[in-house]
Amino acid sequence: MNSRRIAIAAIVAAVAALTLLPLFGEKFTVQTFTKIIVMAILAMSLDLLIGYTGLVSFGHAAFYGAAAYALALLTPQYRAANFWTSFPLSVAASAALALVIGFLVVRTRGIYFIMVTLAFAQMLFFLFFDTKIAGGSDGIYIDVRPVAKIGELQPFDLDNFVHVYYVALGCLVMTFVVLRTILQSPFGRVLAGIRVNEHRMLSLGYPTFRYKLACFVIAGAFAGVAGYLSAVQYGVVNPEMLGWHLSAALMMMVILGGMGTLVGPAVGAGIWMLLEIGLQSLPQTDGVDIGKHWQLFMGSFVVLATLLLPKGLAGVADALRGREARGD
Amino acid sequence: MDFYTFLIQLLNGVQYGLLLFLVASGLTLVFGIMGIINVAHGSFYMIGAYLAWWLAGRFDSFWIALPAGIALTAAIGVALETLVIRHLYDRDHLYQVLLTYGLILVFEETRSLLWGDDVRGVQIPEVLSASIRLTETLSYPVYRLWISAVCLIVAGLMYWVLQKTRLGMIIRAGSFNRDMVQSLGINVQLVYRIVFAAGIALAGLAGMIAAPVSAVFPGMGNQVLIICFVVIVIGGMGSVKGAMLASLLIGLVDTFGKVIHLEAGGVRLLPELSSMTVYLLMAIVLLWRPEGVFGRRP
Numbered sequence: 001m002n003s004r005r006i007a008i009a010a011i012v013a014a015v016a017a018l019t020l021l022p023l024f025g026e027k028f029t030v031q032t033f034t035k036i037i038v039m040a041i042l043a044m045s046l047d048l049l050i051g052y053t054g055l056v057s058f059g060h061a062a063f064y065g066a067a068a069y070a071l072a073l074l075t076p077q078y079r080a081a082n083f084w085t086s087f088p089l090s091v092a093a094s095a096a097l098a099l100v101i102g103f104l105v106v107r108t109r110g111i112y113f114i115m116v117t118l119a120f121a122q123m124l125f126f127l128f129f130d131t132k133i134a135g136g137s138d139g140i141y142i143d144v145r146p147v148a149k150i151g152e153l154q155p156f157d158l159d160n161f162v163h164v165y166y167v168a169l170g171c172l173v174m175t176f177v178v179l180r181t182i183l184q185s186p187f188g189r190v191l192a193g194i195r196v197n198e199h200r201m202l203s204l205g206y207p208t209f210r211y212k213l214a215c216f217v218i219a220g221a222f223a224g225v226a227g228y229l230s231a232v233q234y235g236v237v238n239p240e241m242l243g244w245h246l247s248a249a250l251m252m253m254v255i256l257g258g259m260g261t262l263v264g265p266a267v268g269a270g271i272w273m274l275l276e277i278g279l280q281s282l283p284q285t286d287g288v289d290i291g292k293h294w295q296l297f298m299g300s301f302v303v304l305a306t307l308l309l310p311k312g313l314a315g316v317a318d319a320l321r322g323r324e325a326r327g328d
Numbered sequence: 329m330d331f332y333t334f335l336i337q338l339l340n341g342v343q344y345g346l347l348l349f350l351v352a353s354g355l356t357l358v359f360g361i362m363g364i365i366n367v368a369h370g371s372f373y374m375i376g377a378y379l380a381w382w383l384a385g386r387f388d389s390f391w392i393a394l395p396a397g398i399a400l401t402a403a404i405g406v407a408l409e410t411l412v413i414r415h416l417y418d419r420d421h422l423y424q425v426l427l428t429y430g431l432i433l434v435f436e437e438t439r440s441l442l443w444g445d446d447v448r449g450v451q452i453p454e455v456l457s458a459s460i461r462l463t464e465t466l467s468y469p470v471y472r473l474w475i476s477a478v479c480l481i482v483a484g485l486m487y488w489v490l491q492k493t494r495l496g497m498i499i500r501a502g503s504f505n506r507d508m509v510q511s512l513g514i515n516v517q518l519v520y521r522i523v524f525a526a527g528i529a530l531a532g533l534a535g536m537i538a539a540p541v542s543a544v545f546p547g548m549g550n551q552v553l554i555i556c557f558v559v560i561v562i563g564g565m566g567s568v569k570g571a572m573l574a575s576l577l578i579g580l581v582d583t584f585g586k587v588i589h590l591e592a593g594g595v596r597l598l599p600e601l602s603s604m605t606v607y608l609l610m611a612i613v614l615l616w617r618p619e620g621v622f623g624r625r626p
Contacts, residue, residue, distance in 0.1 A: 104611050130603050296437035299432070301430070
C-alpha cells in the first residue's frame with residue numbers, strides 16, 4: 001500500500017475516533033479534547049506561516065486573543081450575542097489586525113521578523129493589560145454564550161459542552177480542508193517558492209510582499225477561529241491569551257509534530273497539551289510540590305526536543321521509513 | 329512642567345535608557361558576532377537582580393555582591409555555551425528561539441525553587457544613599473546618577489575593547505568570516521565563549537545595579553527582553569552604536585510618555601497608553617528603515 005493511502009486512512013480514522021469520543025468520554029475528557037482541537041487549529045494556522053512560507057512568527061497568539069476579545073466586546077451585558085454575526089465579525093477582527101500588523105512586519109525578514117512579530121503582539125498585550133477597554137489585567141467574562149439561532153431553529157447550543165466539542169471539531173476539519181486547498185493552489189505554490197528563494201520569486205515577477213501579506217492575513221483569520229472557540233468554551237478572556245508564552249508554545253507544537261505538514265502541528269498540539277496536563281498533575285513528594293514547578297520539566301523538554309528532534313515526529317517517521325526502504 | 333521636574337524626568341529617561349543599553353548591547357553583540365538569538369538573555373537580568381538581593385544579604389555588603397554576582401553570571405554563561413549554545417551555531421533562528429525559550433522556563437522555575445516567588449528589595453548602598461536637593465520639595469537620588477555613570481563607563485570600555493585591542497580585532501574578524509579566522513590559528517570557539525559569557529555578564533550587571541531602584545520580581549527579565557528587541561529593531565541588529573541611540577530614545581520616550589498628559593477628541597491618550605509608545609516608535613522606524621537605523625541593508 002502506498003504511503004499516501006496510509007496517510008488518508010489514518011486521517012479518516014482519527015477524525016472518526018474524535019467524532020465518537022463524546023459517546024464514551026467523560027466531561028473532563030471531552031473538554032480537554034475541545035482544548036486540544038482549538039490548539040490544533042491555531043498550530044495549523046501558524047504552520048502556514050512557519051512551515052510553508054518560512055515566516056517565523058513569534059506573535060501568533062495576538063490574533064487568537066484578538067478574536068476572543070472581539071467576542072467579549074460584541075457580547076451585550078447579560079444577554080447573548082448572535083453566533084452567526086459574532087463569529088464572522090470576530091474572525092474578521094483578527095484578519096484586520098493581521099492586515100495592519102502584517103503590513104508592517106512582512107517587510108522584514110529572518111531574525112527581525114521574529115522580534116517584530118513578538119513586539120507587536122506584546123503591544124496588543126499591554127493595550128488590554130494596562131487599559132480598561134476590556135477588564136484590564138483580570139480579563140473579561142462573557143456572561144452568556146452566543147446563541148446560534150436561525151429563525152426558530154437552533155442547530156446547536158453552545159452552553160452544552162458536547163455541542164461546543166462538535167463545533168470545534170467541525171472547525172478543525174474545515175481549517176484542514178481550506179488550508180490544504182490553499183496550499184495546493186497556485187497561490188500555495190508561490191508561498192512555497194517564497195520560502196525556498198524569495199529573491200528568485202521576485203525576479204520571476206511575483207509581488208512577494210503581497211503574497212506574504214495575504215498569507216499572514218489568512219493565518220491570522222484561522223487563529224481568530226481558534227480564539228473565538230476558546231472564548232466560547234471558557235466564557236472568559238484575559239490578556240494571557242495574547243501573551244508570548246502561548247506564541248512560543250505554538251511554535252513548539254509546530255516543530256514537535258513536524259513543520260511543513262498540516263497533520264503534524266495538530267499532533268504536536270495534542271502532545272503538548274497532554275504533556276502540560278500530565279506534568280501539572282504530578283504528585284507532591286518529600287515536601288516539594290513537583291506539579292507546581294511543571295514548567296521546569298516543560299522547559300527541559302523544549303530544550304531536549306529542539307536539540308534532538310529538529311524535524312519533530314514527522315522526521316522520526318521519515319527516518320524509520322527510510323530504514324525500512326533500505327532494508328535494515 | 330517646570331524646569332526641575334523636566335530635568336528629573338530627563339535624568340530618569342537617560343538612566344533607564346543607559347540601563348537598557350547594557351542589556352541590549354549584550355544581546356546585539358551575541359547576535360552580531362555569533363549569529364545566535366538568545367531569547368533567555370532577559371533571564372540574566374532577572375538572575376542578576378536576584379543575585380544582588382541574595383548575595384547582598386549573605387555578605388551584608390552590596391560591594392562584595394557586585395563582583396561576585398558578575399563572576400557567577402559569567403560562569404553560568406560559559407557553562408551554557410559549552411553545554412547547549414554551541415550546538416546552535418549552524419541551526420536556523422527558529423530553533424535558537426525555541427531552545428533559549430525553553431531555557432527561560434528552566435531559569436524561572438529554578439529561581440522559584442531557590443528563592444521563591446516573592447517580590448524582593450535591595451537596599452541602596454550607604455555611600456550612594458544621599459540625594460541632591462534641587463528645590464524646596466524636589467531632589468534627585470545620587471544612586472541613579474551612579475547607575476548612569478557605571479553604564480557609560482561600561483559602554484566606553486566596550487568600545488575600547490572592540491575597537492582598540494587585539495581581542496576586539498579578533499572578535500570583529502570572527503563576525504565577518506569565522507572559518508578564515510579559524511584557519512589563521514585562532515581558537516574561534518574560545519572567542520565565542522568569551523563573547524557569550526561577556527554578553528550575559530552585561531545583562532547580569534544591569535540587573536544587579538537596577539535592583540536597588542526597581543523591585544526584584546519574577547518575570548522582570550521578560551519585560552526587559554521584549555523592550556531590548558524593540559531597541560535592536562530600531563537600532564539595527566548587531567550595531568552597538570545603534571543600540572546606544574535606540575536605548576536612549578526609548579528611555580526618554582517611555583519616561584516622558586508616563587508623565588505627559590495628552591488628549592485627543594476627549595479621549596485621554598497619555599499616560600493611559602504610555603506602555604504602547606515605544607512600539608509605535610518601532611512601527612515608524614519599520615516603515616522608514618526596515619533594517620533599523622544603523623542596520624546593514626540585507
